[in-house]
Amino acid sequence: MVSTLADVARAAGVHPGTASKALNPDSRHLVAALTVQRVLEIAAELDYQPNSLARGLRTSRSFTIGLLVPDLTNPLFPPIVRGVEEVLGAAGYSALIVNTDNDAKKEMQLFMTLLNRRCDGFILATAFRHDPVVEAIAKRNIPAVLVNRSTESHLLPAVAGDEVTEVRVAIEFLISLGHRRIAHVAGPQDLSTGYIRRRAFLAAIKEKGLDPKECPVAIASGFNEEAGKDASKQILSRLGKRPTAILAANDQLAIGVIDSLTSFGMKCPRDISVIGFNDIPRMDRINPSLTTFALPKHEMGVKAAQILKAWIDGTSIPEPSTIHLECPLVIRESTGPAPA
Amino acid sequence: MVSTLADVARAAGVHPGTASKALNPDSRHLVAALTVQRVLEIAAELDYQPNSLARGLRTSRSFTIGLLVPDLTNPLFPPIVRGVEEVLGAAGYSALIVNTDNDAKKEMQLFMTLLNRRCDGFILATAFRHDPVVEAIAKRNIPAVLVNRSTESHLLPAVAGDEVTEVRVAIEFLISLGHRRIAHVAGPQDLSTGYIRRRAFLAAIKEKGLDPKECPVAIASGFNEEAGKDASKQILSRLGKRPTAILAANDQLAIGVIDSLTSFGMKCPRDISVIGFNDIPRMDRINPSLTTFALPKHEMGVKAAQILKAWIDGTSIPEPSTIHLECPLVIRESTGPAPA
DNA sequence: ACCCTTACAACAATCGATTGTCATTGGTCA
DNA sequence: TGACCAATGACAATCGATTGTTGTAAGGGT
Numbered sequence: 001m002v003s004t005l006a007d008v009a010r011a012a013g014v015h016p017g018t019a020s021k022a023l024n025p026d027s028r029h030l031v032a033a034l035t036v037q038r039v040l041e042i043a044a045e046l047d048y049q050p051n052s053l054a055r056g057l058r059t060s061r062s063f064t065i066g067l068l069v070p071d072l073t074n075p076l077f078p079p080i081v082r083g084v085e086e087v088l089g090a091a092g093y094s095a096l097i098v099n100t101d102n103d104a105k106k107e108m109q110l111f112m113t114l115l116n117r118r119c120d121g122f123i124l125a126t127a128f129r130h131d132p133v134v135e136a137i138a139k140r141n142i143p144a145v146l147v148n149r150s151t152e153s154h155l156l157p158a159v160a161g162d163e164v165t166e167v168r169v170a171i172e173f174l175i176s177l178g179h180r181r182i183a184h185v186a187g188p189q190d191l192s193t194g195y196i197r198r199r200a201f202l203a204a205i206k207e208k209g210l211d212p213k214e215c216p217v218a219i220a221s222g223f224n225e226e227a228g229k230d231a232s233k234q235i236l237s238r239l240g241k242r243p244t245a246i247l248a249a250n251d252q253l254a255i256g257v258i259d260s261l262t263s264f265g266m267k268c269p270r271d272i273s274v275i276g277f278n279d280i281p282r283m284d285r286i287n288p289s290l291t292t293f294a295l296p297k298h299e300m301g302v303k304a305a306q307i308l309k310a311w312i313d314g315t316s317i318p319e320p321s322t323i324h325l326e327c328p329l330v331i332r333e334s335t336g337p338a339p340a
Numbered sequence: 341m342v343s344t345l346a347d348v349a350r351a352a353g354v355h356p357g358t359a360s361k362a363l364n365p366d367s368r369h370l371v372a373a374l375t376v377q378r379v380l381e382i383a384a385e386l387d388y389q390p391n392s393l394a395r396g397l398r399t400s401r402s403f404t405i406g407l408l409v410p411d412l413t414n415p416l417f418p419p420i421v422r423g424v425e426e427v428l429g430a431a432g433y434s435a436l437i438v439n440t441d442n443d444a445k446k447e448m449q450l451f452m453t454l455l456n457r458r459c460d461g462f463i464l465a466t467a468f469r470h471d472p473v474v475e476a477i478a479k480r481n482i483p484a485v486l487v488n489r490s491t492e493s494h495l496l497p498a499v500a501g502d503e504v505t506e507v508r509v510a511i512e513f514l515i516s517l518g519h520r521r522i523a524h525v526a527g528p529q530d531l532s533t534g535y536i537r538r539r540a541f542l543a544a545i546k547e548k549g550l551d552p553k554e555c556p557v558a559i560a561s562g563f564n565e566e567a568g569k570d571a572s573k574q575i576l577s578r579l580g581k582r583p584t585a586i587l588a589a590n591d592q593l594a595i596g597v598i599d600s601l602t603s604f605g606m607k608c609p610r611d612i613s614v615i616g617f618n619d620i621p622r623m624d625r626i627n628p629s630l631t632t633f634a635l636p637k638h639e640m641g642v643k644a645a646q647i648l649k650a651w652i653d654g655t656s657i658p659e660p661s662t663i664h665l666e667c668p669l670v671i672r673e674s675t676g677p678a679p680a
Numbered sequence: 681a682c683c684c685t686t687a688c689a690a691c692a693a694t695c696g697a698t699t700g701t702c703a704t705t706g707g708t709c710a
Numbered sequence: 711t712g713a714c715c716a717a718t719g720a721c722a723a724t725c726g727a728t729t730g731t732t733g734t735a736a737g738g739g740t
Contacts, residue, residue: 004695004696004697005698006696016696016698017697020698024698027699053695053696054695054696054698055698057696058696058697058698058699059698
């Protein structure tokens with residue numbers, strides 16, 4: 001069916017080992033130019049393509065990377081994946097992509113299957129703040145880079161947004177619009193994106209001298225619209241004055257917040273301003289369009305892939321620290337002046 | 341670092357071949373129960389995991405499938421991918437996913453690299469009506485299933501929406517709203533999704549006795565918003581009476597159509613009703629929310645994967661014909677009664 | 681008591697490519 | 711002319727698992 005190295009060697013009248021050397025640019029100098037040419041021609045003629053399994057077995061380099069994402073249908077991740085593939089694909093790597101659904105058990109299990117496939121490296125968009133998979137990777141000293149999320153213990157390099165700055169910018173922006181009572185719908189606290197943004201929110205509130213009692217926080221059970229709606233309702237049902245702005249830990253939560261308003265007879269941005277995170281597609285077209293931070297998703301993927309590639313190649317062993325990329329605030333209709 | 345079969349065999353005091361048989365449920369009966377148990381225990385103790393490269397090389401089964409999509413950031417595809425992984429992942433397969441960007445050359449090249457990785461089968465969401473990759477696959481008799489798109493020559497099984505029916509339903513629905521001048525923004529004609537829908541549109545117009553001269557068609561250069569906008573402008577700039585409804589070949593085109601209206605001083609649905617295809621996420625939240633056909637994306641992935649799995653397993657060799665899944669019309673704000 | 685079957689496990693070949701070692705040839709230099 | 715060296719390519723071991731073949735001992739039947 002497909003021709004093997006032995007086929008090429010036979011047709012060229014040389015030993016398979018010689019054919020291998022002729023085909024491989026690095027060892028080609030060990031073979032006479034004439035022989036190289038003959039082998040090359042016959043290889044082309046037979047449409048020879050090396051069997052990556054055999055090569056991988058021998059060289060223990062599979063030119064495959066494992067890419068773990070929580071859920072591809074979350075529009076945050078495809079651009080990251082594309083950034084990764086752009087860099088790694090050009091270098092000859094293919095990506096095995098799996099969805100973990102934020103399930104730690106599933107994550108570990110899928111990681112093990114990828115490991116058995118002898119992936120040369122991993123990119124994880126799935127990290128929990130305490131993540132057994134990350135620990136397993138670090139212990140085995142396997143090249144891997146985190147993206148979007150980071151772990152509490154800095155075992156691996158990570159690429160993420162500059163969340164602390166973003167939260168501060170959001171609060172400053174809301175204050176500039178006259179808001180004083182600002183609430184936060186936080187994401188799950190076992191994820192860095194949920195935890196760091198909440199801590200940054202509390203810090204920013206304090207820093208700006210706002211009254212913490214009037215700046216409540218509700219923790220959503222997931223990064224989805226339903227959870228955002230629930231958390232928002234918690235905040236709005238509290239006794240005392242309602243906030244005039246809500247910072248949500250991502251766009252889906254923000255949408256949930258906006259959805260929750262009608263049942264309180266309120267409207268965004270008239271009564272409540274809402275800010276999200278990430279700027280997933282079409283946030284400019286929903287109603288009201290959403291003010292949010294434009295996470296450089298593609299760039300994050302590219303950056304993470306570059307670090308991983310250099311690590312695998314042995315060009316540079318990265319520091320296990322987080323690279324923070326800047327995210328511009330995109331101002332749209334969901335934010336406006338605080339009601340009088 | 342990681343333990344091999346030889347390690348397990350040595351520790352258990354048996355020959356590697358015996359250990360292999362003990363570990364493999366199918367050949368386990370060839371080994372004494374006591375020995376099986378000992379091998380199993382030691383394997384667990386050493387955390388033995390078979391090297392899939394070695395196994396794949398020997399058995400020529402990699403338990404890997406190749407998944408070609410045009411662009412993961414198009415929200416149509418992630419749900420399909422998840423459907424595929426749900427079925428195939430459970431059966432022990434991992435998926436190598438690549439983006440072709442509707443570039444035939446890239447498609448062929450990526451296919452070849454996947455082929456060298458000895459994928460057991462392929463799922464293609466990338467097919468052109470005439471597709472060299474599909475031909476190459478069919479010629480080599482490799483298990484593969486098309487999804488969402490089909491080819492002109494039915495070389496491989498395909499899973500797609502029931503486009504002809506959908507188009508007819510759309511036209512009937514618009515007629516029932518009083519529309520008589522209905523235009524079509526078609527997709528690229530080298531894709532079945534562009535071609536079939538256009539042909540179905542022409543057929544439905546004829547069938548319903550509408551005047552073809554008042555039911556113009558414009559062909560968009562791609563399935564994106566910009567191309568939809570351009571095509572729509574072509575239609576609206578024509579001499580004569582403008583259409584009161586436009587059927588777009590997918591949701592992104594429909595959005596482009598809606599965007600184009602302002603420059604003509606028109607509004608959807610007041611002046612023009614718009615219908616899309618696929619019901620990608622958040623079409624219920626844009627303004628106006630979009631009437632469209634809810635393509636069962638996840639189910640398509642599941643179906644395609646099931647067919648592929650059965651084929652690979654040799655359980656059943658599928659007919660190279662297209663399975664059409666039903667798509668309900670989701671009626672939203674973008675369609676309304678024809679203006680008087 | 682002998683033959684035959686059965687159960688078991690060791691053995692070895694194999695998948696396809698890579699790579700270090702070794703043998704041969706021809707040429708250079710003293 | 712003889713020693714030496716460079717160039718070349720054949721050879722063989724190897725990666726790790728699978729699987730058909732072979733050898734051996736125990737057990738059953740007559």
